[in-house]
Amino acid sequence: MTAPGAAGxxxxxxxAEDVCVRFGDALALDHVWFRAEPGRVSAVVGGDGAGRxxxxxxxxxxxxPASGRVRRPARMATGYMSAGSGVxxxxxxxxxxxxxxxxxxxxxxxxxxxxxxxLARAGLDRVGDRLAGQLSGGMRQKLxxxxxxxxxxxxxxxxxxxxGVDPVSRADLWWLIARAAAGGAAVVLAxxxxxxxxxxxxxxxxxxxxxxxxxxxxxxxxAMPGTLTVTRERPAxxxxxxxxxxxxxxRVWDPAGLDTADAVAPGPQAAVTPGPQDVVAPDLQxxxxxxxxxxxxxxxxxxxxxR
Amino acid sequence: xxxxxxxxxAVTRAFGHFVAVDQVDLEVRPGxxxxxxxxxxxxxxxxxxxxxxxxxxxxxxxxxxxEPPSRHTRRRIGYVPQGLGLYDDLTLAENLAFSAAAYGEGxxxxxxxxxxxxxxxxxxxxxxxxxxRTAAxxxxxxxxxxxxxxxxxxxGVDPLARARLWETVAGAAAAGAGVLVTTHYMDEAGECDRLVxxxxxxxxxxxxAREITGDTRISVVEAGSWAAAFGALEAAxxxxxxxxxxxxxxxxxxxxxxxxxxxxxxxxxxxxxxxEERFFELTLSSGQTEGHHDxxx
Numbered sequence: 001m002t003a004p005g006a007a008g009x010x011x012x013x014x015x016a017e018d019v020c021v022r023f024g025d026a027l028a029l030d031h032v033w034f035r036a037e038p039g040r041v042s043a044v045v046g047g048d049g050a051g052r053x054x055x056x057x058x059x060x061x062x063x064x065p066a067s068g069r070v071r072r073p074a075r076m077a078t079g080y081m082s083a084g085s086g087v088x089x090x091x092x093x094x095x096x097x098x099x100x101x102x103x104x105x106x107x108x109x110x111x112x113x114x115x116x117x118x119l120a121r122a123g124l125d126r127v128g129d130r131l132a133g134q135l136s137g138g139m140r141q142k143l144x145x146x147x148x149x150x151x152x153x154x155x156x157x158x159x160x161x162x163x164g165v166d167p168v169s170r171a172d173l174w175w176l177i178a179r180a181a182a183g184g185a186a187v188v189l190a191x192x193x194x195x196x197x198x199x200x201x202x203x204x205x206x207x208x209x210x211x212x213x214x215x216x217x218x219x220x221x222x223a224m225p226g227t228l229t230v231t232r233e234r235p236a237x238x239x240x241x242x243x244x245x246x247x248x249x250x251r252v253w254d255p256a257g258l259d260t261a262d263a264v265a266p267g268p269q270a271a272v273t274p275g276p277q278d279v280v281a282p283d284l285q286x287x288x289x290x291x292x293x294x295x296x297x298x299x300x301x302x303x304x305x306x307r
Numbered sequence: 308x309x310x311x312x313x314x315x316x317a318v319t320r321a322f323g324h325f326v327a328v329d330q331v332d333l334e335v336r337p338g339x340x341x342x343x344x345x346x347x348x349x350x351x352x353x354x355x356x357x358x359x360x361x362x363x364x365x366x367x368x369x370x371x372x373x374e375p376p377s378r379h380t381r382r383r384i385g386y387v388p389q390g391l392g393l394y395d396d397l398t399l400a401e402n403l404a405f406s407a408a409a410y411g412e413g414x415x416x417x418x419x420x421x422x423x424x425x426x427x428x429x430x431x432x433x434x435x436x437x438x439x440r441t442a443a444x445x446x447x448x449x450x451x452x453x454x455x456x457x458x459x460x461x462x463g464v465d466p467l468a469r470a471r472l473w474e475t476v477a478g479a480a481a482a483g484a485g486v487l488v489t490t491h492y493m494d495e496a497g498e499c500d501r502l503v504x505x506x507x508x509x510x511x512x513x514x515x516a517r518e519i520t521g522d523t524r525i526s527v528v529e530a531g532s533w534a535a536a537f538g539a540l541e542a543a544x545x546x547x548x549x550x551x552x553x554x555x556x557x558x559x560x561x562x563x564x565x566x567x568x569x570x571x572x573x574x575x576x577x578x579x580x581x582x583e584e585r586f587f588e589l590t591l592s593s594g595q596t597e598g599h600h601d602x603x604x
Contacts, residue, residue, distance in 0.1 A: 039534065041549070047465025048436045136347050164462050166346040166491050167583055168590055171548060178549035179541075182534035194466055195494050195583075199550045207465075217551070244470035245477060247497030285466050285494070292467045 013037045014059065014155045014186050019068035021054050021209075028054045029065070030209040036155065036186040036202070041177060043200035044190045045288060050206040052190040053083055053159055059188060060157045072155060076104060079153035079185075083160050085144030089133025093124060093143055096132050097150060104151035111150065118146045118179075122172045138169025145173055149180045156180050158189040162196060174199070194285040205288050212291040217284045224287040225294070226255040229278040241297065244289060251280070253290050310373045312337060312383075312454035312485030313358050318367035320353055327353040329508035330367070335454065335485035340476060342499030343489045346590050349505040351489050355456060358487070359386060372453065382410060385452030385484075389459050391443040395432030399423060399442050402431055406446045416449040437468050444475055455479050457488040461495065473498045493583040504586060506593035516582045523580040523588065526564040528554040530573035543567035557584045558591075 014036045021029040029051050036042045036059070044052045057063040058070050060080035072078060080086070087096045094115070101111030119125045122142045127135065132143055141161050149156050158177070162170045174196075181187045189200070197203045198217045205213040205220070213220045231250045234243050242253045282290070313335040320328040328350045335341050345351045356362040357369055360376025371380040386392070393402050400419055407417035419427045423445065426438055434442070440460070447455065457476065461469045476498070480486050488499065496502055496516045504512040504519065512519045530536035533552050540547040540556060545567055548555045556564050561575045568575070580588075 047468055050465070138347055164459065164491070167493065167586055168346040170491070171546075171587060174548060178537055178547075181549070182537045192464060193492060193494075195492075201551060244467060245474045245498075246470060248477075289466045289470065292465060296467070 014071050014073060014188075016055065016058060016065075017069040017071065019055075019058060019065040019070060021051075021058065021063065022066045028209050029058070031068070032206070032209075032211055034204050034211075034214070036188045038154065038184050038186045039181055040201040041181050041187045041189065041199075042202040042204065043197035044188060044204045044206060045192070045194065045197045046190075046206035046212075047192060047292075049208065051209040052206055054209075055204075055206065056080075056157050056159050056188065056190055057082075059155065073153070076151070077154040079148035079151065079156045079180075081144040081148040081158045081161060083163075083190075085132075085140045087132040087140060087144050087147060090131060092129050092131055093119070093135070094128040096143060096147055100147045100150050106151050114150060115146070118150070118176065121179075122146060122176060138165045138172075141165055142169060142172055142176065145176045149176065149185070152183060153185055156185045156187045158187070160190050160192070162191060162193065170196075194283075194288055197288075198284045203284070205291060207292055207295055212295065213287065221282055221284055221287045224282050224290050226253055226290070228253055228280050228282045228286055228290070230280050231278065242293065244293070246285075251286060251289070253293060255294070310337075311335065311370070312372060313487060314370045315354070315358065316368045316370070318354070318357060318364045318369060320357055320362060321365045326508050328357065328364075331505070331508075331510055333503060333510070335487050337453070337483050337485050338480050339500045340480050340486040340488065340498065342496050342502045343487060343505065344491075344493075344496070344502060344586060345489075345505035348507075349590070350508040351505055352458070354505070355458060355487070355489070359384065359456065382450070383453045385447035385450065385455045385479075387443045387447045387455075387457045387460055389462070391439055393431045393439060393443055393446070395430070397431060398428050399431055399434065399438075400427040402442065403446055403449065407449055410450040412450050420445055437464055440464065440468075440472065444472065448475070448479060451482075451484075452479075453484055455484050455486045455488075457486065459489055459491065461490065461492065469495075493581070493586065496582055504589055506590045509593065511589045511593050512585075520580055520582050520585045523585050524577045525580045525584055526556040526559055526561045527576050527578045528556065528564060528568070528573050529576075530554070530568070530571060532571075536568060536571055536573050539568050539571055540564065555584070558588055 016032050016034040019029055019032045020027065032055060044055060046052050058065055059072055060078055061072055061075055091099065097115045124139060124142060132140060135143065145158060145161050148158065161173050177187055191197060203217055203220055204211065229252045231252055234240050234250050235252055239252055243250045311334055315331050315333040318328055318331045319326065331354060343351050357364055360381060369376055372383060374380060397405065403419060404417040423442060426434055431439060461472055476486055502516060502519060503510055528536050533554060536554055537547060537549065540554065545556050545559050557580060561577050565575045
């Protein structure tokens, strides 16, 4: 069931409790728990089909879960930008914001002051008369975020605000996101960029509808099982399946104990087993890659892979 | 062996009065991966279109494998555009067959590799984005190109899938191809042997990530309340970025940041800039900021 909560008081939080969503036979979200707190930025990370959009639509009240509970503020206290910016392409920048202000009952004077300020800060003040459909991708995304936060929502939900956006627009978008959080909103954003997730206060990693990891970036990194080593070449044999390329070298994940077995096994892979001097401290990108890899290896046991 | 897969010499391209690419020199050597970085409007896409022979330069010269772009040189290029360039209403196998035929290759170039085999009969538009991306790479590499041009190849994929795409790119380079790749994702700069940064149509920096970042430093603020510090720095007109609970301020020395914070309790230190922060400075100082004209100090 969905429970629009009372107005945001101290200690309040929004999120999902044991939420499942089904599309036909497919389980798009599988018992997902998630918590977004006021004044904090939460990043929902995952690849194509991970369930990020589905979770965000639940939080925004656009989709009802099959089971579990969504905690969200009243509709008027939620701001939502769907993937692809959600602005009207055949309205101008100013008209889009005026429409949004009316729909969310922002007093006209307040709406025009806040619009002008946010547009100026995001570099959109000179394109007020331009149709949203004629803006560049980065500009359109910035307009989408401004429209979603115009009415100062308690919960701001942004679906991939920065995908495909250049670094300068990305900086502007992050300024808007920080501004909303500094104003007390709980901000939830979906992203496929791990460096961006590392900037958020809290991170939720989804894969195929299930939670792979959750917590602060530091907690997720600390909880990564096993160790990580760096080699120049991809290791041969079984270890090669646990290796991936990063920055011109190979990261090799050793789930605790596994490589001990490898090292005593005869064969060429023993020669490339990395020494302890090559152990690296993982970052969030490493920890998330390990989580995805571990799941993939569990699904496709050794010797049965298709490649 | 000394022929350069791609070379631009003082290349300029104007559209009316607008100069999209201005006196650009660029080289892609065999076996190297060159990353082309730039904000929207920097001229990256125009430069790629010039290199592919889809546009003619207004001035300067483009040479592919030592000669001007032609149908002959196009055959030696593999290209993955931003939109992937697959036909949505053909099956995956039909897409690969069509591309192989267009390059004058035999049926072996149209073979569907094992990881994609289960999708071979599916209409491409209905496939997950990750599968489409792998198919576009397969198509671009099937005729063993000597120059591979990739326009934002990894947008929107998970980190493991991204690592695997880079593995493919590195494999092509190891086999001798020159690779030119654009990305908005600065973490991927580490996958490139060399970077070229464009802003306002010009090359503003080139070298490795470390060379480009150099000894640029930024200010870092750790405050009791990041939100209050954010408000104070913003009011002072400083370009402040939130990273976790710390604030990073490029282009402003610690004492200026300290003054802007007034009597707010906060520690202000200086730290090396990231490549993204350095990129940001280069782009702003070039005067190229889409929409922005006089916003930042």
